[in-house]
Amino acid sequence: MPVISYFFGIYIRMYFDDHAPPHIHVEYQGQEAFVATDTGEVIDGRLPRKAAELVKEWCIDHRTELAENWRRAVALQPLQRIPGADND
Secondary structure, three states, X not given: OOXXXXXXXXXXXXXXXXXOOOEEEEEEOOEEEEEXXXXXXXXEEOOOHHHHHHHHHHHHHOHHHHHHHXXXXXXXXXXXXXXXXXXX
């Protein structure tokens, strides 16, 4: 599963040909969550409060890029890296 972004110790991944709704897989300090790409809300799993807030803001800021990556993942095309909240 490709890492599409990394910031402040938070790994953001997206699976190829994954199930709907569009989401990312977020990992931080051993905790994992599915997060909706359009709203940044945790769908399943848990993240520390501050990490969840950072991810939500990042998702909202990169909604367009996330939607494009989801389209590419469904089509089994290479995913694009998205800058992190720390502007990596």
